[in-house]
């Protein structure tokens with residue numbers, strides 16, 4: 427998938443690059459659905475939140491390395507090839523794409539180990555034989571739809587903010603581009619080591635929904651600090667990094683508490699589709715708010731998105747989700 431995208435840079439066809447990005451999106455998100463379902467199948471009732479924390483941590487190590495070394499890889503290719511332009515860009519991206527080959531290799535080994543473990547543990551026998559039909563979606567419990575809404579309300583205030591963050595720190599806090607890039611990537615840098623630790627904490631204490639609430643409230647506080655004060659933004663960004671890591675460890679495993687095993691893949695697929703639909707729409711809205719109204723109103727908009735997630739955690743919902751998550755984690 428990534429090779430497709432990088433090949434189009436090599437041959438200098440922008441439309442092909444856009445198509446490659448489209449294919450990459452389909453592949454990357456399907457991979458995430460498979461990872462989540464796989465983790466639940468093997469770790470439900472054990473250290474599931476820790477496993478989600480570890481997955482997030484690995485993904486964030488990848489994003490941080492990518493954010494920080496691709497510039498140097500491009501510079502190196504410029505020196506080696508003695509030119510700039512699309513061919514050099516494509517070659518640098520091709521080097522980046524080799525990590526996908528490593529992923530493919532690991533997936534094949536995992537598939538082999540999975541089959542072997544199923545055979546040894548006789549997992550086939552434990553299967554109920556139930557199959558998912560798309561029309562089962564209408565039977566998804568209310569709690570699952572609420573998890574979807576919390577997910578979209580929360581993530582639209584994180585990913586699009588990070589997308590626009592660098593210019594925000596330059597304009598509002600007069601940071602240099604390098605400083606702005608660093609503070610903007612701190613959310614991912616923090617989540618690499620913090621996610622497994624926070625995941626373990628959620629496993630030990632249970633009560634995923636309480637942790638999700640804490641994460642949503644602290645994220646709102648961090649956004650409000652960035653919007654309405656001129657306090658040192660490092661403080662707010664560190665809070666944002668910790669809250670984001672906590673939310674990701676506690677929210678995604680909750681899907682497994684409210685749907686049966688045979689519906690897990692569909693439930694995670696829907697969760698990511700809804701998340702991505704929200705991200706696509708809100709990213710466009712955020713860009714247009716930024717252009718027409720500026721950063722203060724944009725930050726107020728992000729605060730409003732988080733409030734939507736928070737409002738979903740009304741008392742009745744909280745009670746039902748908490749009951750489900752506590753009984754599952756015991």
Ligand SMILES: C[C@H](N)C(=O)N[C@@H](CCCCN)C(=O)O
Nearest residue numbers: 458461462478481482674678698
């Ligand atoms: C990639 C996906 N759309 C997403 O948002 N993933 C979450 C974490 C998912 C839990 C671990 N598989 C993220 O915060 O990146």
